[in-house]
Amino acid sequence: MTHDKTASETAEREGPDHFIRDIIRDDLASGRVQGVVTRFPPEPNGYLHIGHAKAICLNFGMAAEFGGRCNLRLDDTNPVKEEEEYIAAIQDDLRWLGFDWGGTAFHASDYFDQLYAWAEGLVEDGKAYVDDLSGDEIRALRGTLTEPGENSPHRDRSVEQNLDLFRRMKAGEFPNGAKTLRAKIDMASGNINLRDPVLYRVLHATHPRTGDAWCIYPTYDYAHGQSDAIEGVTHSICTLEFADHRPLYDWLINNLPVPAKPKQYEFARLNLTNTVLSKRKLMQLVQTGKVTGWDDPRMPTLRGMRRRGIPAAAVREFASRIGVARADSVVEYGFLEFCVREVLNRTAPRRMAVINPLKVVIENYPEGDGEMLDAINNPEDAGAGTRQVPFSREIYIERDDFMENPPKKFFRLGPGREVRLRYAYYITCTDVIKDGDGNLVELRCTYDPATRGGDSPDGRKVRGTLHWVSAPHAMSAEVRQFEHLFLAENPSAEEDLLAAVNPNSLSVLPDVKIEPALATDPVSTQVQFERLGYFCVDPDSTDGHPVFNEIVPLKDTWKKVQKKG
Ligand code: ATP
Numbered sequence: 001m002t003h004d005k006t007a008s009e010t011a012e013r014e015g016p017d018h019f020i021r022d023i024i025r026d027d028l029a030s031g032r033v034q035g036v037v038t039r040f041p042p043e044p045n046g047y048l049h050i051g052h053a054k055a056i057c058l059n060f061g062m063a064a065e066f067g068g069r070c071n072l073r074l075d076d077t078n079p080v081k082e083e084e085e086y087i088a089a090i091q092d093d094l095r096w097l098g099f100d101w102g103g104t105a106f107h108a109s110d111y112f113d114q115l116y117a118w119a120e121g122l123v124e125d126g127k128a129y130v131d132d133l134s135g136d137e138i139r140a141l142r143g144t145l146t147e148p149g150e151n152s153p154h155r156d157r158s159v160e161q162n163l164d165l166f167r168r169m170k171a172g173e174f175p176n177g178a179k180t181l182r183a184k185i186d187m188a189s190g191n192i193n194l195r196d197p198v199l200y201r202v203l204h205a206t207h208p209r210t211g212d213a214w215c216i217y218p219t220y221d222y223a224h225g226q227s228d229a230i231e232g233v234t235h236s237i238c239t240l241e242f243a244d245h246r247p248l249y250d251w252l253i254n255n256l257p258v259p260a261k262p263k264q265y266e267f268a269r270l271n272l273t274n275t276v277l278s279k280r281k282l283m284q285l286v287q288t289g290k291v292t293g294w295d296d297p298r299m300p301t302l303r304g305m306r307r308r309g310i311p312a313a314a315v316r317e318f319a320s321r322i323g324v325a326r327a328d329s330v331v332e333y334g335f336l337e338f339c340v341r342e343v344l345n346r347t348a349p350r351r352m353a354v355i356n357p358l359k360v361v362i363e364n365y366p367e368g369d370g371e372m373l374d375a376i377n378n379p380e381d382a383g384a385g386t387r388q389v390p391f392s393r394e395i396y397i398e399r400d401d402f403m404e405n406p407p408k409k410f411f412r413l414g415p416g417r418e419v420r421l422r423y424a425y426y427i428t429c430t431d432v433i434k435d436g437d438g439n440l441v442e443l444r445c446t447y448d449p450a451t452r453g454g455d456s457p458d459g460r461k462v463r464g465t466l467h468w469v470s471a472p473h474a475m476s477a478e479v480r481q482f483e484h485l486f487l488a489e490n491p492s493a494e495e496d497l498l499a500a501v502n503p504n505s506l507s508v509l510p511d512v513k514i515e516p517a518l519a520t521d522p523v524s525t526q527v528q529f530e531r532l533g534y535f536c537v538d539p540d541s542t543d544g545h546p547v548f549n550e551i552v553p554l555k556d557t558w559k560k561v562q563k564k565g
């Protein structure tokens, strides 16, 4: 007999324990909540980035772990900056990341009628008023952390007057910025967010979903908690910058006839070295052409990472391992790469490609078609099987794998030295061919036919094993390699962000030699080029001209950093 397991029984607890999980556990145990409802509330004014992925994995992860649900709510309260393009992209990126919000995306704009009705209720209760002050004037009277604010001269309008003005705001009688609706709380509050915060502003703008139905729009502070309540959200998880807004969140929930009492919890946002995680800054990079688009493989957007070839599983793994804390911190970019390698090492088929080719002629190998050799697809996955790799008299090896005067510790090829060609034979370098200017053009070698498959029957050892590609069988490909978008660890601190972009963040290798099996691998499958790194086919590829993105090199700088530290 089996019984249907609840989602909380089947969901794996991912990664280290953290305070949000503790809170949810306690709330369930004490009966404060009967189930868990979270939400992910992006503002559709840009594409999602890896910082969002942290919030996504936390919100969807907690809901899954405790058998609850997580809503996707597009926080579309600012029609000026928002576009349908972003709404579609956000949903597509979430799906790619592996999350499901039950089919229907919610929008804050779905609640405009209800939010307005509640606002009228606040006016009727004498808890909100219409102000004529401009944004600047409101700021000027708001006071500081040490000084209390001053009441607006319009603060004491009668309920009737306020109701009339608020309705006329809605009816479109006033130009942008002429009036606001403000909560009447306390201009002397120690918390500036409680000094009569603005709830509605006049904005004559067409909204992507509600069109021209509205010319007043709610602020984030007003819309957010009430939307949570409408959706029955139990744990409204957001980033630390909203901690000071929590008293306002609670004030609104407690002063409105909302159907539920959600609570807000704050965690530290993700900061990552050598990049920026702000939609505004990422937008600048796109608009100034510093990158080719939101999906440029160098971008920390989910789009960019996906095009780069980073698997969604690696992003989830990263999000889980960095944990959730209350204190701000910065995560080393190398840790993301570490997570990518961990996933790809298990899953990526191995292939051979020579990114900086040097021709080798094996003089004692018979002329003709050559032969096929067995190569292992993935030593980490026996099920991945083997493939046939063509070998012939002329091959390419990596230029870096040869030195004319090698130092002692160089175990690769040099004049008179013997090395192993992976899955093939031992070869010995017999001659070095140069052009008239003394540049290296080609190597001449001999091979030992007894070493077929890569082992010597007489037990003769070689120190180096090289990857290679048969020259007549090789296909040509373009490879794009990437460095950090910014050399500065904290580019946001740079005076001129655009000037701080690493000019060498993209290098293009136009003529990389790849083994023919790569021609038939499905697009979007990540592969390991042996001894080099992980690569993925880019959508810029055309028939006969594949383009590969380097996802991450094999060398693990993270482990080195760890050892040093
Ligand atoms: P940006 O500064 O890039 O515009 P944002 O916070 O304004 O980011 P939203 O679309 O409002 O972007 O964010 C949706 C959710 O994602 C919010 O709950 C926000 O707290 C969370 N989030 C945004 N950036 C990060 C980050 N770097 N780390 C963790 N969570 C983040």
Ligand code: MG
Pocket: 043
């Ligand atoms: Mg925001």
